[in-house]
Amino acid sequence: xxxxxxxxxxxxxxxxxxxxxxxxxxxxxxxxxxxxxxxxxxxxxxxxxxxxxxxxxxxxxxxxxxxxxxxxxxxxxxxxxxxxxxxxxxxxxxxxxxxxxxxxxxxxxxxxxxxxxxxxxxxxxxxxxxxxxxxxxxxxxxxxxxxxxxxxxxxxxxxxxxxxxxxxxxxxxxxxxxxxxxxxxxxxxxxxxxxxxxxxxxxxxxxxxxxxxxxxxxxxxxxxxxxxxxxxxx
Amino acid sequence: xxxxxxxxxxxxxxxxxxxxxxxxxxxxxxxxxxxxxxxxxxxxxxxxxxxxxxxxxxxxxxxxxxxxxxxxxxxxxxxxxxxxxxxxxxxxxxxxxxxxxxxxxxxxxxxxxxxxxxxxxxxxxxxxxxxxxxxxxxxxxxxxxxxxxxxxxxxxxxxxxxxxxxxxxxxxxxxxxxxxxxxxxxxxxxxxxxxxxxxxxxxxxxxxxxxxxxxxxxxxxxxxxxxxxxxxxxxxxxxxxxxxxxxxxxxxxxxxxxxxxxxxxxxxxxxxxxxxxxxxxxxxxxxxxxxxxxxxxxxxxxxxxxxxxxxxxxxxxxxxxxxxxxxxxxxxxxxxxxxxxxxxxxxxxxxxxxxxxxxxxxxxxxxx
Amino acid sequence: xxxxxxxxxxxxxxxxxxxxxxxxxxxxxxxxxxxxxxxxxxxxxxxxxxxxxxxxxxxxxxxxxxxxxxxxxxxxxxxxxxxxxxxxxxxxxxxxxxxxxxxxxxxxxxxxxxxxxxxxxxxxxxxxxxxxxxxxxxxxxxxxxxxxxxxxxxxxxxxxxxxxxxxxxxxxxxxxxxxxxxxxxxxxxxxxxxxxxxxxxxxxxxxxxxxxxxxxxxxxxxxxxxxxxxxxxxxxxxxxxxxxxxxxxxxxxxxxxxxxxxxxxxxxxxxxxxxxxxxxxxxxxxxxxxxx
Numbered sequence: 001x002x003x004x005x006x007x008x009x010x011x012x013x014x015x016x017x018x019x020x021x022x023x024x025x026x027x028x029x030x031x032x033x034x035x036x037x038x039x040x041x042x043x044x045x046x047x048x049x050x051x052x053x054x055x056x057x058x059x060x061x062x063x064x065x066x067x068x069x070x071x072x073x074x075x076x077x078x079x080x081x082x083x084x085x086x087x088x089x090x091x092x093x094x095x096x097x098x099x100x101x102x103x104x105x106x107x108x109x110x111x112x113x114x115x116x117x118x119x120x121x122x123x124x125x126x127x128x129x130x131x132x133x134x135x136x137x138x139x140x141x142x143x144x145x146x147x148x149x150x151x152x153x154x155x156x157x158x159x160x161x162x163x164x165x166x167x168x169x170x171x172x173x174x175x176x177x178x179x180x181x182x183x184x185x186x187x188x189x190x191x192x193x194x195x196x197x198x199x200x201x202x203x204x205x206x207x208x209x210x211x212x213x214x215x216x217x218x219x220x221x222x223x224x225x226x227x228x229x230x231x232x233x234x
Numbered sequence: 235x236x237x238x239x240x241x242x243x244x245x246x247x248x249x250x251x252x253x254x255x256x257x258x259x260x261x262x263x264x265x266x267x268x269x270x271x272x273x274x275x276x277x278x279x280x281x282x283x284x285x286x287x288x289x290x291x292x293x294x295x296x297x298x299x300x301x302x303x304x305x306x307x308x309x310x311x312x313x314x315x316x317x318x319x320x321x322x323x324x325x326x327x328x329x330x331x332x333x334x335x336x337x338x339x340x341x342x343x344x345x346x347x348x349x350x351x352x353x354x355x356x357x358x359x360x361x362x363x364x365x366x367x368x369x370x371x372x373x374x375x376x377x378x379x380x381x382x383x384x385x386x387x388x389x390x391x392x393x394x395x396x397x398x399x400x401x402x403x404x405x406x407x408x409x410x411x412x413x414x415x416x417x418x419x420x421x422x423x424x425x426x427x428x429x430x431x432x433x434x435x436x437x438x439x440x441x442x443x444x445x446x447x448x449x450x451x452x453x454x455x456x457x458x459x460x461x462x463x464x465x466x467x468x469x470x471x472x473x474x475x476x477x478x479x480x481x482x483x484x485x486x487x488x489x490x491x492x493x494x495x496x497x498x499x500x501x502x503x504x505x506x507x508x509x510x511x512x513x514x515x516x517x518x519x520x521x522x523x524x525x526x527x528x529x530x531x532x533x534x535x536x537x538x539x540x541x542x543x544x545x546x547x548x549x550x551x552x553x554x555x556x557x558x559x560x561x562x563x564x565x566x567x568x569x570x571x572x573x574x575x576x577x578x579x580x581x582x583x584x585x586x587x588x589x590x591x592x593x594x595x596x597x598x599x600x601x602x
Numbered sequence: 603x604x605x606x607x608x609x610x611x612x613x614x615x616x617x618x619x620x621x622x623x624x625x626x627x628x629x630x631x632x633x634x635x636x637x638x639x640x641x642x643x644x645x646x647x648x649x650x651x652x653x654x655x656x657x658x659x660x661x662x663x664x665x666x667x668x669x670x671x672x673x674x675x676x677x678x679x680x681x682x683x684x685x686x687x688x689x690x691x692x693x694x695x696x697x698x699x700x701x702x703x704x705x706x707x708x709x710x711x712x713x714x715x716x717x718x719x720x721x722x723x724x725x726x727x728x729x730x731x732x733x734x735x736x737x738x739x740x741x742x743x744x745x746x747x748x749x750x751x752x753x754x755x756x757x758x759x760x761x762x763x764x765x766x767x768x769x770x771x772x773x774x775x776x777x778x779x780x781x782x783x784x785x786x787x788x789x790x791x792x793x794x795x796x797x798x799x800x801x802x803x804x805x806x807x808x809x810x811x812x813x814x815x816x817x818x819x820x821x822x823x824x825x826x827x828x829x830x831x832x833x834x835x836x837x838x839x840x841x842x843x844x845x846x847x848x849x850x851x852x853x854x855x856x857x858x859x860x861x862x863x864x865x866x867x868x869x870x871x872x873x874x875x876x877x878x879x880x881x882x883x884x885x886x887x888x889x890x891x892x893x894x
């Protein structure tokens with residue numbers, strides 16, 4: 001499980017995260033919701049070490065990740081799928097996947113690229129294509145597949161539905177749901193689209209201007225009309 | 235009472251950039267006369283060198299500091315000016331008065347500068363650097379190749395200029411000293427420098443200067459604001475090249491030879507050193523940079539000899555110092571020497587107030 | 603006919619050497635978006651190291667390898683000490699910095715090694731091959747030059763294509779942040795990139811020096827030709843650098859053979875300007891849009 005305690009991050013004088021505390025339970029999907037600028041992406045970037053926290057800690061199964069460099073994270077079991085895809089478009093599909101496997105903790109046995117291909121058959125058919133010719137949905141699958149190559153315990157997903165057709169979004173969400181149920185993966189899912197995120201998440205947390213304003217079962221959040229109107233926009 | 239009136243006099247004198255610059259020029263002129271009249275021929279020669287380096291560095295400062303374009307090829311523009319002067323003076327030494335020759339040399343450089351500027355205006359950063367570097371390497375080769383015209387590797391020699399009688403009389407009238415040829419050249423160089431700096435100062439405070447800075451700070455925003463970015467870059471390049479042409483013209487009369495070996499890459503890079511040291515965009519800084527280029531080599535070579543290095547080794551200490559300066563300024567004080575000292579000064583005087591002469595002396599944001 | 607053949611063969615050899623130098627520039631450009639103008643004096647220093655070793659009576663090949671290894675170390679040190687602080691800063695800072703290093707290294711070499719011309723040995727004959735009664739203007743050293751550059755290119759290709767380190771280096775060059783997220787130590791990859799580039803640059807320095815004279819500024823014009831070759835092929839494209847180097851070598855050889863060697867730099871400048879104005883992304887760059 002991923003425990004976030006009193007996490008505070010600033011951009012200059014502006015506090016982007018202000019004392020955020022919650023726990024993402026093992027084998028569950030925790031949706032991080034909120035308006036633009038609420039601090040969702042900052043939260044993921046701080047957890048994965050791309051931004052240094054001013055204060056606070058994040059514990060992955062008891063190990064404090066705060067102030068560890070980003071490049072250590074995959075080896076500790078934390079994979080981050082960034083916003084806006086983050087495919088290295090100049091590399092081929094297979095090279096992207098190989099790269100994902102390089103950071104994994106246990107490198108005693110070879111990376112299981114076939115497992116990922118069986119999850120994403122479309123990637124196998126384009127394994128030697130340069131990634132920039134992939135469609136948006138295929139690129140999103142590629143980054144998730146690449147993150148899975150590191151065999152993570154915790155997956156940070158930033159806006160996986162951004163710019164994708166609804167049919168593809170459903171496909172990707174079902175896939176994530178499946179991974180969580182079959183492998184006990186812990187997922188922290190940042191989404192602008194609160195309605196669809198709550199439909200697959202177990203737990204939801206809501207951020208507003210860097211502060212945690214709600215933390216509850218996904219169904220309870222979806223049922224709370226006042227909260228929905230105030231923060232979630234549906 | 236008297237304090238108020240002197241304040242208002244000062245305010246009136248400094249009201250416009252033009253008045254400020256002309257006042258500065260007059261003060262400069264007095265200092266130049268005082269200095270040149272009190273030193274011997276050797277120092278006069280050094281001051282003449284400082285003058286032409288100052289003109290070239292001033293021009294490069296405007297290009298790099300105000301317009302954000304880098305040129306590693308200003309030595310080539312100096313060569314154009316120098317060879318033009320040499321060709322005119324070599325064939326018909328007495329045909330034209332020297333100021334006219336200098337103007338013609340500037341004109342020739344303007345033409346070359348416009349061609350290079352047109353190409354450079356479409357480039358940025360490393361591409362301009364590489365292209366102007368190629369220019370610096372290519373131009374001396376032209377002089378070598380067309381040996382019949384340009385004298386090949388030996389170059390073209392230039393006779394010592396004769397001092398015009400009216401000039402000698404004027405100086406004698408003012409200072410009761412005779413004018414030697416080397417003193418005349420030093421005066422010529424410094425007059426050129428003062429005129430150039432007044433013009434550059436006015437340009438930088440004018441609409442055109444604001445356009446240059448706008449293009450430097452954000453080309454896209456400038457374009458949106460209706461500025462013709464390409465034209466701004468070309469004009470800056472042409473103005474800067476004209477300065478280098480004038481500098482080359484003075485140089486060839488001071489060293490009395492235009493040869494390919496005088497316009498190596500080292501010359502171009504030492505001009506850049508002076509600009510960087512001066513703080514990219516400050517004319518005062520450019521003058522300090524030129525002074526260091528002129529006087530540092532001798533001092534540092536002497537230092538090398540005194541610690542037991544050979545002549546040849548000691549001669550390399552000056553370029554070593556230039557290169558080290560470039561590296562250290564970029565790593566430690568990217569605003570340049572003058573910029574860094576000015577920043578510290580302003581911080582001490584008024585911790586909160588913005589820099590007073592910010593508009594006239596852009597500091598770190600000149601680096602783009 | 604004979605002259606055309608001679609000119610082309612000379613151009614081919616020279617082109618391979620420019621290609622190596624251009625490749626060094628491209629490797630660094632791809633990883634750090636910096637044109638390393640100091641590549642020329644760095645290669646000069648490592649060639650002097652080889653010269654000192656050979657002059658001490660030690661076999662040529664040991665000097666050769668020592669030069670390449672010292673290039674590796676020098677590249678890594680330069681990146682760590684001088685380049686690291688300007689990475690991500692305005693591009694003018696990096697340009698001025700590498701020019702400063704250019705001047706410093708040249709001056710240091712002149713102080714330490716002296717500025718006089720010294721002849722550099724070759725491991726093979728400098729006489730052309732004889733085919734029938736015609737001597738072809740291709741010497742053993744030319745063949746060695748071409749082969750060694752080809753071998754180095756193959757090794758680099760294999761490194762980038764088939765090894766994990768090569769994959770990490772390419773990833774770091776394309777997207778530093780994503781690479782870090784995937785566990786790549788990007789700073790280490792940048793250092794390695796500079797080190798490898800310096801090795802390739804050192805090779806070109808050794809090949810230019812072979813059978814010729816060495817003095818502190820002997821590589822100065824090569825940085826211009828290498829830059830033109832790299833821009834010709836597209837600064838982002840290693841393959842382009844190689845082809846650009848070959849084309850430039852042939853072109854300049856023709857100018858040198860038929861017009862005059864003094865105009866070679868001018869020809870290079872003209873080619874550069876034409877390429878930048880007509881096809882600024884180079885002949886072989888994949889980058890769709892590049893701000894020039």
